[in-house]
Amino acid sequence: MNIPKLVIKNITRSRGRFIFTLLGIIIGIASFVTLLSLGGSLQNEVKKQASELGANLVITPKGWCAYEQISVLTGEQLPESIPFDVVNKVSAIKGLTxxxxxxxKTAIQNNPVSVIGILPEEMKTFKGWGIENGNYFASQDEKAVVVGSGIAQQFKLSLNDILTIRGEKFPIKGILKETGSKDDTTVFVPLTIAQKLYGVKDNVSFIAVKVDDIAKIDSYIIKIQDTANVAVSSDKQLLKSVLSIVGTVNLTLQLIAIVAIISAAFGIINTMMTAISERRREIGILQAIGSKKSTIFTVFLLESGLYGLLGGAIGLVLGLVFSSIAAPYISQNEFTAFMKGSNLPINLDLKLIVGSLLFSLGISLVSGLYPAWRAARLTPVEAISYE
Structure with missing residues (x-):
């Protein structure tokens, strides 16, 4: 008896049932892979943006919630709650910048974009920016803007084009070289100009700090807190806080996808149980010609496993395709705003690919255990006499 041929013949005997059972697994695995891929990519992007912030410490007002911590990375609009004299006090501490x-926020062609007020020379040194076209700010209060390369490409902006921010007109003086960070999708304005423009007096949103000796970071935190009534987070603490939120959302979505896969598993059980009822006589004949119970069990288990293997492979491919399609839409909300201007990179992890296939196969084999056991229990007389 050629078991592989028998397995393929049996599962394709009823093509409609085969297709619909397979679709259940495909949809479940595609959902699982899509969410897992996007979730993994989102976590990687958060880590990337945290590293490209260029700060060892982030100073924020006390009482900021997790969403505002995320906004530090995304460049979203934030409260202006830190007086500039705090910046001066922190800057006076030796060993840090x-x-x-x-x-x-502002809008370009009716699309929201981030506006960051900065101290031009200090920020350029801090970030290590280069200018792709044009020139950088000549003074701390120059009424002009410098834009990221992503903004320039997205809105087809050129040097000396005029941007209107809160009714004021600003010429584009320079376009930054690509950084691969949220700076590419940001408009930069001298801090004093931005403070007047948005009517925030001498306040700022947060302060990024780079220390000379990373081994002394705890002592720097204590010095800053002694100097001003602010909250201080290390880059690792900030990253951990943001990733915990991303991870919770990701886990919730994965659980939803797993429910879809479990539903597909019950579809396999139903299909296999129906097949047993339809093929009782065939099972009896196989037993009568000498097939062992273990052989019958193996045939039915392989049939359910083949559903998982085929469904998992197709679902994996579709899941990765859906991920690439969904990424631009995922990056258009505030929670993932740091991805605007570029598509979210898809997480093509070998562990994801192999793990999804094994998960699909495992679920299908587990689903087929009971039907295979039921089929193997039939006696020749019971099976052959079935009408």
Whole structure:
């Protein structure tokens, strides 16, 4: 008896049932892979943006919630709650460099974009920016803007084009070289100009700090807190806080996908139980010509496993395709705003690919255990006499 041929013949005997059972697994695995791929990519992007912030410490007002911590990475609009004298006090501490951010919003061609008020020279040194076209700010209060390369490409902006921010007109003086960070999708304005423009007096949103000796970071945190009534987070603490939120959302979505796969598993059980009823006589004949119970069990288990293997492979491919299609839409909400201007990179992890296939196969084999056991229990007389 050729078991592989028998297995293929049996599962394709009823093509409609085969297709619909397979679709259940395909949809479940595709959903699982899509969410897992996007979730893994989102976590990688958060880590990337945290590293490209260029800060060892982030100073924020006390009482900021997790969403506002995320906004530090995304460049979203933030409250202006830190007086500039705090910036001066922190900058006076030896062994560190502090640069303030005033994080606001504007619109270009009816699309929201981030506006960051900065101290031009300090920020350029802090970030190590290069200029692709044009020139950088000549003074701390120059009424002009410098834009990221992503903004320039997205809106087809050129040097000396005029941007209107809160009714004021600003010429584009320079376009930054690509950084691969949220800076590419940001409009930069001198801090004093931005403070007047948005009416926030001398306040800033947060302060990024780079320390000379990373081994002394705890002592720097204590010095800053002694100097001003602010909250201080290390880059690792900030990253951990943001990733915990991303991870919770990711886990919830994965659980939803797993429910879809479990539902597909019950579809396999139903299909296999129906097949047993339809093929009782065939099972009896196989037993009568000498097939062992273990052989019958193996045939039915392989049939359910083949559903999982085929469904998992097709679902994996579709899941990765859906991920690439969904990525631009995922990056258009505030929670993942740091991905605007570029598609979310898809997480083509070998562990994801192999793990999804094995998960699909495992679920299908487990689903087929009971039907295979039921089929193997039939006696020749019971099976052959079935009408």
């Amino acid at each position: 502090a640069v303030p951010y005033l994080s606001e």
